[in-house]
Amino acid sequence: MGLTMTEKILAKGAGRDEVTPGEIVEVAVDLVMTNDVTAPLSIAEFKKTGLEQVFDPGKVVFVPDHFVPAKDIKAAELAKIMREFAHEQGTLYFEIGRAGIEHVVLPENGLTKPGDIIVGADSHTCTYGAFNCFSTGLGSTDIAAAMALGTTWTRVPESIKFVYYGTLPEGIGGKDLILHTIGLIGVDGALNSAMEFTGPVIDNLSMDGRITMANMAIEAGGDTGIFACDDKTRAFVDAVTDKPYTAYDSDPDATYARIVEIDVTNLRPVVALPHLPSNVHAADDVDDMEIHQVVIGSCTNGRLSDLREVADVLRGRQIHPMVRCIIIPGSQEVAKQAHKEGLADVFLEAGAIWSTSTCGPCLGGHMGILAKGERCVSTTNRNFRGRMGHREAEIILAGPQVAAASAVLGKVASPAALD
Amino acid sequence: MQYRGRIWKFGDDIDTDVIIPARHLLTHDPKELAAHVMEDIDPEFSKKVQEGDIIVAGKNFGCGSSREHAPIAIKGAGVAVVVAKSFARIYYRNSINIGLPLVECPELVDEAEDGDILEIDTTEGAIINTRTGKEYSAKPHAPYVQEIVNAGGLIEAVTARVAARKASATA
Ligand code: SF4
Numbered sequence: 285m286g287l288t289m290t291e292k293i294l295a296k297g298a299g300r301d302e303v304t305p306g307e308i309v310e311v312a313v314d315l316v317m318t319n320d321v322t323a324p325l326s327i328a329e330f331k332k333t334g335l336e337q338v339f340d341p342g343k344v345v346f347v348p349d350h351f352v353p354a355k356d357i358k359a360a361e362l363a364k365i366m367r368e369f370a371h372e373q374g375t376l377y378f379e380i381g382r383a384g385i386e387h388v389v390l391p392e393n394g395l396t397k398p399g400d401i402i403v404g405a406d407s408h409t410c411t412y413g414a415f416n417c418f419s420t421g422l423g424s425t426d427i428a429a430a431m432a433l434g435t436t437w438t439r440v441p442e443s444i445k446f447v448y449y450g451t452l453p454e455g456i457g458g459k460d461l462i463l464h465t466i467g468l469i470g471v472d473g474a475l476n477s478a479m480e481f482t483g484p485v486i487d488n489l490s491m492d493g494r495i496t497m498a499n500m501a502i503e504a505g506g507d508t509g510i511f512a513c514d515d516k517t518r519a520f521v522d523a524v525t526d527k528p529y530t531a532y533d534s535d536p537d538a539t540y541a542r543i544v545e546i547d548v549t550n551l552r553p554v555v556a557l558p559h560l561p562s563n564v565h566a567a568d569d570v571d572d573m574e575i576h577q578v579v580i581g582s583c584t585n586g587r588l589s590d591l592r593e594v595a596d597v598l599r600g601r602q603i604h605p606m607v608r609c610i611i612i613p614g615s616q617e618v619a620k621q622a623h624k625e626g627l628a629d630v631f632l633e634a635g636a637i638w639s640t641s642t643c644g645p646c647l648g649g650h651m652g653i654l655a656k657g658e659r660c661v662s663t664t665n666r667n668f669r670g671r672m673g674h675r676e677a678e679i680i681l682a683g684p685q686v687a688a689a690s691a692v693l694g695k696v697a698s699p700a701a702l703d
Numbered sequence: 704m705q706y707r708g709r710i711w712k713f714g715d716d717i718d719t720d721v722i723i724p725a726r727h728l729l730t731h732d733p734k735e736l737a738a739h740v741m742e743d744i745d746p747e748f749s750k751k752v753q754e755g756d757i758i759v760a761g762k763n764f765g766c767g768s769s770r771e772h773a774p775i776a777i778k779g780a781g782v783a784v785v786v787a788k789s790f791a792r793i794y795y796r797n798s799i800n801i802g803l804p805l806v807e808c809p810e811l812v813d814e815a816e817d818g819d820i821l822e823i824d825t826t827e828g829a830i831i832n833t834r835t836g837k838e839y840s841a842k843p844h845a846p847y848v849q850e851i852v853n854a855g856g857l858i859e860a861v862t863a864r865v866a867a868r869k870a871s872a873t874a
Contacts, residue, residue: 293829308847308848309847321725321728321770322769322771324731325731325771325772328731329858332860332862333858333861333862333865334866334869348726351729358729358730359729377727380808385760403815404769405769405771406768407767407768407793408767409769421769421789421793422769422793422796423769423770423771423793423796423797423800424731424769424771424797425771425797425800425801425856425857425858426796426797426800428857428858428861429857429858429861432861432865433861433864437847439845471763471766472716472762472763472766472789472791475763475789475792476792476837477789502767505763505766505791505792507792548780560716613743647720647725647768648720648724648725648726649725649726666718666720666767666768668718668720668721668767669718669720669721669743669744670720670721670743671720671724671725671726675721675742675743675744696761
């Protein structure tokens with residue numbers, strides 16, 4: 285019987301030839317990550333184990349990104365706990381100004397290699413599935429255990445195969461594909477499962493598009509969202525690391541819990557209306573929905589290609605007078621490149637705010653909190669009630685082009701409405 | 704373990720942002736977090752909930768972020784058990800890891816009403832709704848998970864393992 289790529293990676297981690305969905309296995313981890321919100325609790329729990337040293341400092345990484353640059357004294361204290369621990373343990377650590385949002389920074393630094401098993405105290409750790417990793421989010425105590433033991437336990441997930449076929453229309457990106465998929469299967473449609481993204485459309489999709497899709501697997505309840513390793517993956521990874529790796533592909537006779545085929549030919553740019561990522565509608569079908577803020581950035585859509593798409597829409601245009609448009613690069617590298625390419629100038633000329641890299645408003649941390657009754661179009665990944673500020677504010681999820689077009693028009697709109 | 708408590712009923716897909724919004728994630732102190740538990744879904748909840756009460760919710764409870772602050776806030780508020788039709792994976796693990804019992808039982812959720820009194824035996828997986836007298840059985844944990852529960856939480860289990868390793872190294 286054939287195995288899926290997820291099963292093969294977990295079998296490798298468990299030191300076995302094969303594993304079966306539903307069983308619980310203990311696997312060796314290749315990387316353990318936490319951030320400024322989750323690390324302090326992980327560190328406190330780690331210390332309870334009586335161990336002095338993390339299992340392997342080269343495989344433990346801390347990234348301050350959520351409330352940084354520190355939004356207040358408490359946030360500063362949290363980041364300090366993490367910084368001091370990282371320094372004392374000699375682990376990997378990415379300081380602001382040389383880093384950015386964890387899920388952008390780790391791939392940029394060659395830490396997400398095909399076939400790796402990665403756990404992070406952040407639910408969007410599933411992002412690295414784009415690189416053929418089995419990567420998944422855990423809580424702080426699970427991460428403390430992984431830092432101590434170098435292993436974690438997992439229930440081997442069933443795999444759901446998504447096959448995207450047809451002709452991808454101009455202007456439809458990874459965000460549209462994943463929102464459409466979540467709209468189709470629901471926010472628990474892949475609960476306790478691995479989402480395997482395949483098909484000719486995926487073969488042609490950019491790495492950034494794949495990263496956006498993998499990133500939101502958790503919004504369908506998935507353990508991870510995983511892709512095969514191809515030339516694009518290798519080109520990305522080989523440019524940032526010379527460490528060896530082994531990629532895993534699914535066998536032709538692998539078993540899937542479900543196969544979902546999606547014809548993309550007639551897809552239109554979509555948005556997810558409040559308050560669930562599954563509340564998906566074509567952007568052009570949303571009538572006159574006035575907005576007050578646009579956020580472009582996050583681990584979902586804060587990469588260079590996203591910013592290029594935004595700049596293409598904003599070039600020579602102005603942000604609507606009633607809208608605040610906040611554009612946040614996913615990392616310092618992204619920011620530097622955006623400056624070199626003149627993208628930052630386009631944003632500033634258009635009347636947008638161009639900030640340093642941070643999670644910021646994505647989780648309602650800082651840098652763009654919503655007041656009661658306000659509405660925001662955001663390229664982030666969650667539109668849960670209260671996520672970006674007041675519980676009576678509304679978040680509408682979209683891809684970068686829709687977000688930029690909405691910023692110009694002052695209402696939910698696709699770029700087609702600009703002409 | 705046996706529990707008896709009044710239930711507070713919630714719907715489907717209760718996410719970790721409404722359980723404890725990010726604006727309160729600047730601490731992991733259970734009492735501080737408990738003061739804001741569920742505030743974006745019911746601003747009065749933290750004042751109403753009593754020690755030993757039980758949360759009953761629909762499917763996919765705890766979806767969203769990995770923040771362990773969510774079960775810590777619920778436990779800190781005195782909630783003894785959370786019963787749901789299903790739990791999001793990370794929330795499920797976090798809850799087990801910190802020793803907040805959870806019970807999966809869709810049928811009970813459908814038939815329970817806000818304010819009912821439940822009697823729960825988590826060891827036996829037996830639940831009784833005292834209003835109707837009806838008995839339900841909970842979906843048992845996987846044996847691996849049950850061991851973490853028996854140890855009192857994950858760090859307790861890991862600490863025991865580390866100590867055993869040290870002992871065998873010096874023996
Ligand atoms: S950008 Fe948003 S979703 Fe991504 S890691 Fe930061 S807070 Fe989480």
